[in-house]
Amino acid sequence: MELQSRHADLQDSGLGLAVVTYDPITTLSRFADARGIEFSLLSDEGSATIREYGLLNEEMDPARAPEERRALMQRLYGIPYPGTFMLDTDGRVTARFFEAAYQERSTVSSIAVRFGDAAAGAGFAAARVETDHLEAVVWATDDVVAPGNRLSLVVDVTPKPDMHVYAPGDHAYRVIRLRTTAPDFLRSHELTYPPSGMYRFEPLDETVAVYEEPFRLVQDVTIPMRQDIAELAAVPDATVRVEAVLEYQACDHEVCYLPQAVPLSWDLSWRPLIRD
Numbered sequence: 001m002e003l004q005s006r007h008a009d010l011q012d013s014g015l016g017l018a019v020v021t022y023d024p025i026t027t028l029s030r031f032a033d034a035r036g037i038e039f040s041l042l043s044d045e046g047s048a049t050i051r052e053y054g055l056l057n058e059e060m061d062p063a064r065a066p067e068e069r070r071a072l073m074q075r076l077y078g079i080p081y082p083g084t085f086m087l088d089t090d091g092r093v094t095a096r097f098f099e100a101a102y103q104e105r106s107t108v109s110s111i112a113v114r115f116g117d118a119a120a121g122a123g124f125a126a127a128r129v130e131t132d133h134l135e136a137v138v139w140a141t142d143d144v145v146a147p148g149n150r151l152s153l154v155v156d157v158t159p160k161p162d163m164h165v166y167a168p169g170d171h172a173y174r175v176i177r178l179r180t181t182a183p184d185f186l187r188s189h190e191l192t193y194p195p196s197g198m199y200r201f202e203p204l205d206e207t208v209a210v211y212e213e214p215f216r217l218v219q220d221v222t223i224p225m226r227q228d229i230a231e232l233a234a235v236p237d238a239t240v241r242v243e244a245v246l247e248y249q250a251c252d253h254e255v256c257y258l259p260q261a262v263p264l265s266w267d268l269s270w271r272p273l274i275r276d
Contacts, residue, residue: 003017004035022043022047027130042253083096084111105151109142127265132160135160136155143268153217155264156215157215164252165250168209178246178264183243187224188220191219193217196215232270239269243264245263
């Protein structure tokens, strides 16, 4: 349903949307009618296309399953590994996004941010943060989430005049980073950094990687598909607070300041799972 809720936004961006699944046409038709699906659902019954692209989830092979799980695996066999292909107008693949677990999916907005959309979802759970060294706008790509979602936490940082913060590199300074702290079930992926500049500090005869101009940090996080989390999401009007700490060390042309740890949070609503 997250795809349907973003379908109009995708169309406004000039993007089309189609979903390929191993389900038969009758199943897809019933699902589309019941849920008001307006984009294309393509039936790959028998999983021929899924196999051709090397996406068949062999973990669901009933021949490899213990006897007590064989019936379930028989029903699920044929599903692909979850993924998203981005195609240009000539049908050529320009980007791919895949998850290891079949229950997990990247949200539309998180893909858009990773794909370079500067404003995808901007404003969801947004807040402004200011310290002596920098200003930041923090937001999430999605304000409504569900178990299995992979979304992005975004921090748009602007160092104050004559200030710089440290980028990854060969130095001993505190690199700016976003460290998620709650909820404990959240799984964090590798933080995405933009290209940095180089700063030359003559008194110490050192050149280090820094950010002096505005830049963006993108932290992808996944909400695992687990029974206990699904039960949390099923509570009416339930919300989830994501907490993190922005850590950094800032310097100007004369002084290096103590490392800082700035608490951040995002309040998101749960989207209950559809089980029928």
